[in-house]
Amino acid sequence: MGVFDSYRKKSLVKKAFTLTESENYPSKRYIDEILKLVDEALKLDHNYALAWSLRGAAFTDSGNPHEGIKCINKAIKLDPENSLFWFGKGAVLHNLGRFEEAIECYNKAMKLGFKNFDILYRKSNVLNQIKRHQEASETSEEALNFDPENFKGWIIKGDLLTNHNRLKEAIKCYNQALKIHSKDSQVWNKKGVALEEQGEFQEAIKCYNKSLKIDPMDGEVWNNKGSLLGELGKLEEAIRCFDETVKIDPQDISSLYNKGFILHKLGKQKEALKYFNQVLEIDLDFEPAKKAKENILFSKS
Numbered sequence: 001m002g003v004f005d006s007y008r009k010k011s012l013v014k015k016a017f018t019l020t021e022s023e024n025y026p027s028k029r030y031i032d033e034i035l036k037l038v039d040e041a042l043k044l045d046h047n048y049a050l051a052w053s054l055r056g057a058a059f060t061d062s063g064n065p066h067e068g069i070k071c072i073n074k075a076i077k078l079d080p081e082n083s084l085f086w087f088g089k090g091a092v093l094h095n096l097g098r099f100e101e102a103i104e105c106y107n108k109a110m111k112l113g114f115k116n117f118d119i120l121y122r123k124s125n126v127l128n129q130i131k132r133h134q135e136a137s138e139t140s141e142e143a144l145n146f147d148p149e150n151f152k153g154w155i156i157k158g159d160l161l162t163n164h165n166r167l168k169e170a171i172k173c174y175n176q177a178l179k180i181h182s183k184d185s186q187v188w189n190k191k192g193v194a195l196e197e198q199g200e201f202q203e204a205i206k207c208y209n210k211s212l213k214i215d216p217m218d219g220e221v222w223n224n225k226g227s228l229l230g231e232l233g234k235l236e237e238a239i240r241c242f243d244e245t246v247k248i249d250p251q252d253i254s255s256l257y258n259k260g261f262i263l264h265k266l267g268k269q270k271e272a273l274k275y276f277n278q279v280l281e282i283d284l285d286f287e288p289a290k291k292a293k294e295n296i297l298f299s300k301s
Contacts, residue, residue: 005044012041013051020054026061034058049078053085056092065092083114094122099130117147121156128160136160151180155187162190167198185215189224196228204228219245223255235262253279257289269296 016037019030035058041051056071072089079085090105106123109115120143127136140157147153158173174191177184192207208225211218226241239262245255260275273296279289 009041009044009048009051012037012044013048013054016041016054016058020057026058028062031058031062047078049075049082049085052078053082053088057088060092060095065096068092069096081112083109083112086112087114087119090119091122094126099126102126115146117143117150117153120146121153124156124160128163133160133164137164149180151177151184154180155190158190158194162194162197165197167194170194171198183214185211185218185221188214189218189221192221193224196224201228201232216244217248219248219252219255222248223252223258226255227258230258230262230265235266238262251282253282253286256282257286257292260289260292264292264296269299272296 016034019025019034019037022030024030035055038051038055038058041048042055045051052071052075056068056075058068059065059071060068069089069092072085072092076082076085076089086105086109090102090109093099093105094102103123103126106119106126109119120139124136124139124143127133127139137157137160140153140160144150144153144157154173154177158170158177161167161170161173171191171194174187174194177187178191181187188207188211192204192211195201195207196204205225205228208221208228211221212225215221222241222244226238226245229235229241230238239259242255242259242262245252246259249255256275256279260272260279263269263272263275273293276289276293276296279286280293283289
C-alpha cells in the first residue's frame with residue numbers, strides 16, 4: 001500500500017469516527033455515511049481492523065447487532081490484542097442477552113489493559129442480570145474505586161445492596177449519590193423505598209416528599225407514598241396520593257387497585273367495586289382485584 005492510500009484510509013475512518021460523535025448519530029443518514037466511509041477504507045485495505053470495528057459499531061447502532069458482531073469478530077481476528085475491540089464485542093453481546101459471553105469479553109478487555117469505570121459498571125450490570133449478585137456488588141465497588149464521584153455508580157451499588165436486603169449500606173450509597181446530585185427525584189424515591197423496607201416510615205415519607213417536590217409528575221412515587229400512608233392508617237391521605245397517580249396515568253393498575261383497597265377498608269364498598277372493575281377492564285387477570293371483587297359481591301349476597 002502506498003503512502004497516499006495509507007493516509008487516505010486513516011482519513012476516511014477518522015471522518016467516520018467524527019460522525020459517531022454527532023448529536024444526530026445514530027440517524028439513518030449518519031449510519032449510511034459512516035458505512036460508506038469505512039467501506040471505502042476497506043477497499044483500500046481489506047485488513048484494516050479499525051475500519052471493521054467501526055463498521056460493526058455502525059451496524060449494531062442501526063439495529064443490526066448480528067451483522068455488527070461479524071464485523072467486530074473480523075476486527076479481533078486481525079488485531080486480537082486490541083482491548084477496545086473486545087470491549088465493543090462485550091457490549092454488543094450484553095445487549096443481545098448473551099451474558100456469559102459478554103463477561104468473557106469484558107474480562108479479556110480488562111486483561112489487555114482496558115479497565116475503567118465504564119467496563120466495570122457494565123460487567124456489574126451483567127452479573128446482576130444473571131443473579132450473581134455478590135460478584136456484581138464487588139465489581140460495582142471496584143468501579144467506584146476508579147471514579148468515586150460517579151453518580152450513576154453509587155445508585156447502581158445501592159440498587160445491588162437493596163436486592164441483597166443490605167438496606168443500611170444501600171441507604172449510605174444513595175446518600176453518596178445525593179451528595180453529588182441532590183435534585184434527582186429517583187434517588188430520593190429509592191432511598192425512601194429502602195427506608196420503608198427497614199421500617200423507618202417517617203423518614204421514608206420525607207424522602208417521597210422530597211422526590212415529589214422535584215418531580216410532582218412521578219406517579220410511581222405518589223403510589224409509594226400512598227401505599228405507605230395506607231399501611232400507617234392515614235387512609236384519606238393515601239387516597240389523595242393514589243388520585244394524583246391516576247391523574248398522571250389513568251391506566252395505572254397499582255394505584256387504581258390500591259385506591260379500591262383503601263375504599264374497601266373505609267367501608268365504601270360500592271366505590272371500591274368501581275375501582276376494582278376499572279382494574280379488571282385494563283387487566284382481566286389481575287388476581288388481587290378479582291379476589292377483592294369476589295369478596296365484596298359475596299358479602300352482599
